[in-house]
Amino acid sequence: MWKQELEAFNIISLIDILIVAYVIFKAMMIIKGTRAVQLIKGLAVLIVASLLSNWLGFRTIAWILAQLQTVLVVAIPVVFQPELRRVLEQIGRGKFFARPMAMLNQEALGNLINEVVRAVRILSKNSIGALIILERETGINDFIETGIKIDGLVSAEFLINIFIPKSPLHDGAVVVRGDRIIAAGCFLPLSENPNLSKELGTRHRAGLGLTEQSDAIAVIVSEETGVISVAEEGRLTRYLDENTLKEILHKRLQGKNSSTMPLFNWRS
Numbered sequence: 074m075w076k077q078e079l080e081a082f083n084i085i086s087l088i089d090i091l092i093v094a095y096v097i098f099k100a101m102m103i104i105k106g107t108r109a110v111q112l113i114k115g116l117a118v119l120i121v122a123s124l125l126s127n128w129l130g131f132r133t134i135a136w137i138l139a140q141l142q143t144v145l146v147v148a149i150p151v152v153f154q155p156e157l158r159r160v161l162e163q164i165g166r167g168k169f170f171a172r173p174m175a176m177l178n179q180e181a182l183g184n185l186i187n188e189v190v191r192a193v194r195i196l197s198k199n200s201i202g203a204l205i206i207l208e209r210e211t212g213i214n215d216f217i218e219t220g221i222k223i224d225g226l227v228s229a230e231f232l233i234n235i236f237i238p239k240s241p242l243h244d245g246a247v248v249v250r251g252d253r254i255i256a257a258g259c260f261l262p263l264s265e266n267p268n269l270s271k272e273l274g275t276r277h278r279a280g281l282g283l284t285e286q287s288d289a290i291a292v293i294v295s296e297e298t299g300v301i302s303v304a305e306e307g308r309l310t311r312y313l314d315e316n317t318l319k320e321i322l323h324k325r326l327q328g329k330n331s332s333t334m335p336l337f338n339w340r341s
Contacts, residue, residue: 116145177251179327185227185252186322192232193294193301194315202296203236204246204276206259207326211287217248220259227252236294246279246291262286266307273309280304290325292318 123138125131177185189205196203206213221242225231227249235257236243245258264281280291284304291304301313303321313321 119145181252182326183323185249186319186326188227188229189232189249189292189322190315190319192229193292193318195229195233196236196294197299197301200296200299201233201236201238201294202243202276203232203292203294204261204280205232205292206246206248206261206280206283207290207292207322208248208250208255209288209290209326211289213248213283213287213289216246216259216261216283217256220245220248220256222256223254225254227254246283264307277302277304277309281307281309284308290322292322 119138119141123135123142126135126138189207193203193205231254232247234240235247235254242257246261247257248255248259261279262282262285263275263278264285266281266285269278269281274295274297276296277293280293280302281304283289284291285307288306293302293304294300295302300311301318302309302311303313303318304310305325310321
């Protein structure tokens, strides 16, 4: 009898653990790439420091850390308000348990690059300013939410129409995730690098600012000169032609897609 109860308890416990693990996994996908990740790392450091201070007998440090933990209980809901709101919204929309986006295959990646390069060439020729963000491993949901959600297949014609002057979405950045335009008219953080050239405008500084905070690639077309630039990891490469741009995008994006696919894709 007790064996049957023990077996039933083990199965129920296993299901319970799996459900909790899956919910935690989905929550981590939602905050992936946001400022909450750094806050969680800070909390982890405080917890480890508290455990070590108690174990080593550092009473003063342990007391201070204990008081900080009490304050954090009140501060966490305030600090994580955007992430908590996003979780609740996704639960309400039924998207919390949606499958993560798959990585692009080589054919789809090639089509994506060709369409982006073709759009950039036409925009550059006509001196139409543009800022196209290609998301990679780090999620940028914080900035996507500042724009207008679209979720349309990437094409040169689509991109060009978005950036046509005086169109509703021309002012701001377009964010591409996979082979789809997720949002347009997005506002990005400006770079705080004091060494940037004075001739660089808001569009370039926004592209650089985002790449300083994530691994995304920013493709920028100057409205004044039509010069094509690429920003990555806070560095700007300017005066690119069509072939060079295509080569850079193939090298950067193909490197991510050809690497070993992780067990879980952390983007939501």
